[in-house]
Amino acid sequence: MAERERIVVVCPGRGTYNPPELGYLARHHAGNSLLARFDAIREQGGKQALTALDAAPKFTAAHLKGDVAAPLIHACAYLDFLALDRDRFEIVAVTGNSMGWYTALACAGAVDAEAGFRIADAMGVNSQAHDEGGQSVLVLADDDWRVDPSLEAQVAALMQAHGVLPSIRLGGMLVVAGPFAALAAFEAALPVLSRPPMRLPGHGPFHTPLMHPSAAAARASLPQDWFGQPQIPLIDGRGAIWRRAATDPAALWDYTFGHQILQPYDFTTAITVALREFAPDRLVLLGPGETLGGAIGQVLVRNKWLDISSRSRFSARQGEDPFLIGVGRPGQRGIAIPCDTTSENSATS
Secondary structure: OOOOEEEEEEEOOOOOOOHHHOOHHHHHHOOOHHHHHHHHHHHHOOOOOHHHHHOOOOOOHHHHOHHHHHHHHHHHHHHHHHHOOOOOEEEEEEEEOOOHHHHHHHHOOOOOHHHHHHHHHHHHHHOOOOOOOEEEEEEOEOOOOOEOHHHHHHHHHHHHHHOOEEEEEEOOEEEEEEOHHHHHHHHHHOOOOOOOOEEOOOOOOOOOHHHHHHHHHHHHHOOHHHOOOOOOOEEOOOOOEEOHHHOOHHHHHHHHOOHHHHOOEEHHHHHHHHHHHHOOOEEEEOOOOOOOHHHHHHHHHHHOHHHOOOHHHHHHHHHHOOOEEEOOOHHHHHHHOOOOOOOOOOOOO
């Protein structure tokens, strides 16, 4: 038997289930008994089943709300994870972006499948509990995915001046958060960027102290005893690695519903640690969608990983032998999942 390729799995967060993804569960995971269990959990809580939301005749603003988007995205990603070709790939680590942390917990086996879904479902609701404010995305990279350090410094100074906080570090992008008035003043003061700042609809001031109500709700409703030791190394939003023999489940619970909610989520550092500490043969980005692919490519450029020093080099490498496999990308899905199945392999295999 050929030696398996070593992969790091990346779990997507909010903003990845959009109009093209409508029907994703039906196309790829119809008949999966775990999906039926997720539906039952939703219906027991008086919520609409995921399969019904996925089968809607058209995509609406309701699909973007946290209490719908979070469980939909989690189910798509987690079921994709279970369907990965374990004969070809050895999963050496798991990470995620923002809400994708909850999916990463389940993929790594730090929580079981049902607890992972209940956490994602509950946090979709809890994420709507926060002080006044929202998020805005700044594209700092140029057309070739390089970032000018002087521009980063200028933006940081303006953030401090206007009381705007870092939320997510995302390759050549920076997601900032704060009260709406502060965001408006900050955006008006920005220098010309490659793209105008983009407000994220339905998003609160995630990963800032303004999310204290969300953190408090999570701690009150999501038990510590759901958490155990990860069976696969887990890279968090600081770049810290949670390993099986060295993880205190209570500390993992505390991080998840404390720092992870209230402090910036550094996806750039998480991917950098994944590359440097695990040296994978490939990165595998779970579905739905592929919007996180550009951010991962920008991290590769920032690190000059495998001599990928520009957007054009990234594109050339992807065309020859993709280092980043996007499971939500039709042309690449078959690399990681030879045929769509209702696989119910163990998350820890």
